[in-house]
Amino acid sequence: MQNFVLENPTKIIFGRDTIGQIGPETATFGKKVLLVYGRSSVKKNGLFDQTMDSLQETGLSVIEHGGVRSNPVLSHAREGIELAKKERIEVICALGGGSVIDSAKAISAGALVEHDVWQFFKGKKSIKKTIPLTCVLTLAAAGSEMNGGMVITNEKTDQKFGTGNKLLHPNVSILDPTATFTVPPNYTAYGAVDAIAHILEFYFTTRDPATPVQDRFMEGLVINIMESCDRVLINPENYAARADLMWCATLALNGWTAAGLGLVGFPMHMIEHSLSALYNVPHGAGLSVVVPAWMKYQAEQNPTKFSQFAERVFQISAKNDSEKASAGIRQLTGWFHKSGSPTSLAELKIPVTDIPNISENALKLAKIWRLRDYDQKMIEEILLLCADS
């Protein structure tokens, strides 16, 4: 196990009928609230009204900043920052999934500085203070509700960049599984794939060969994500299944699994970010294509950990590590496919002839994330494995 510092100050309020607590919780940080949300779905399913009612009944003054799209864009975050500055916002409330929460985080950091918020993402400036943030989560996927990360797409430069800081942890996040009852099957599956991808980035990229405590925690999460997603896809209003899936997605990226792993990379995300940035595919759908290809590529180099994964997650027994690894990757890919998540570039309607362009874009992020093992050729080889499922 590697040395680590772990500090996660986010207060989680989890369960049924908890959304009404957003007003009192938000009020502990200030009176003037910026309510950040997405598009029409939260107005249709009643979550907007529940949140707004609770904020207003607590006596808070609410300014709205709606319209965050999936793969949230910089221009919209910048508008939020201007609004927060103009209105002297004291606390931000995010109602949505990872895209909304990440936009709210960008606003919470950007509204307290004079320079442009993109400087944080380019690593030119570091975050020193943020406006307090509360969340009502509506999608089991990104994990942003309990971590200090955020990802934004600069739509002018086709760059999807992320950054992290302890101060970006939400102060309070409300996780009511019923808020995800109306998430359609494909987005439910993309969310599950996203959460699995987060775990696999840690699981397979740690350079510590001995992380048994974290390994078993992560293997358990992957099993639970698949099982709970299966149950949700049969009955979208299965509370227990929605609850398991929601909590697993949070645990996948809240720092608990990663503690002790040392330096890890996010190579699958590095490649996927280019798919999202260039083609605006849903993040989970893009990962669903990249993850199997990346696993195949890596397992050929070193099958040991992939073999352990196959054995413990899918109970695969085979003659050797290499066979076990391959069988495990096939099982996982099969599960993605069965759940309605794409497993090839073809399914995303991305032509193979675009691969040089995608890899060129991805390489920029590889450099920023210091994924030194990844040159353009290697990224192209992985993308070629994405061509067919």
Place this chain on the structure above:
Amino acid sequence: MQNFVLENPTKIIFGRDTIGQIGPETATFGKKVLLVYGRSSVKKNGLFDQTMDSLQETGLSVIEHGGVRSNPVLSHAREGIELAKKERIEVICALGGGSVIDSAKAISAGALVEHDVWQFFKGKKSIKKTIPLTCVLTLAAAGSEMNGGMVITNEKTDQKFGTGNKLLHPNVSILDPTATFTVPPNYTAYGAVDAIAHILEFYFTTRDPATPVQDRFMEGLVINIMESCDRVLINPENYAARADLMWCATLALNGWTAAGLGLVGFPMHMIEHSLSALYNVPHGAGLSVVVPAWMKYQAEQNPTKFSQFAERVFQISAKNDSEKASAGIRQLTGWFHKSGSPTSLAELKIPVTDIPNISENALKLAKIWRLRDYDQKMIEEILLLCADS
């Protein structure tokens, strides 16, 4: 999954060569420190000097309060409270295992009130504020380094009582696995059993029949505790094994596994507390006797969860739940025994004729902890199962 609120503000600094950070970390809370510690071992193994040097080099003024014994007693905590009041202590630093940290917690709460600290344990008063607390952990066992619980024995009334409060979370805990290199084999095993017992209390007493996420997390921890303890017993200076064991013991009782389980009881601890209070047996040794007996008693009533435990932790396949459950309990008991931890009252030199007296003592705690299912007859029956291993 049941509704829950999760908030764990403790900052964990984990790893090699981290003890030197105790000075700077402690200094963020004040200048006048009460250093709480146990008996001679920390002076012999150099941990006292390392801690004291770091505190003093940071310019802190240190008052000592040593001599905490295992199963820490109320009188000694009261002395610490008087000292903290007299010296106007601003921050407390605990150097030790659960006993020392729990004593420090009692002082941190008791020094800020006029009434006696035992009122908190009797549930007559609630904790409203505490003196900040930093810890250097020296034993993988109790989990007190990352939770809001404390247990103290009132040696005049033979009562070993515990209480919990969010404010009792240490502000910072330093977990350096090398600090446990000199823990002798028997106490290493008792610590492992203590951590396993914490997990099993959650695992088997939750009334929610469907907690798959938490179940797999807990099963993984039990496997890892046994595996890492085995490695430590072969080589006490195996860093990786000490690290795995230390982190597992913290995770066993830091709220992560329990989140979503709803109301749980601590019946095994309830019974063990009487063994510690009446005979001053090490807490983990007492649990090592009570756990198998309690499991046998409960598995007879409802073997389902015990069967799952046997299957997933020990890969036991048997015809029916009942057989699987029994085989799992035998395996666990065998592991306790093999590790040098007692599995019968006889090994603790407690005569069977004392059972009525022990159960009478335990019943008092059962009432305070609201373990309503437990009457004196039932506690006696479990204790009778403790008679022989």
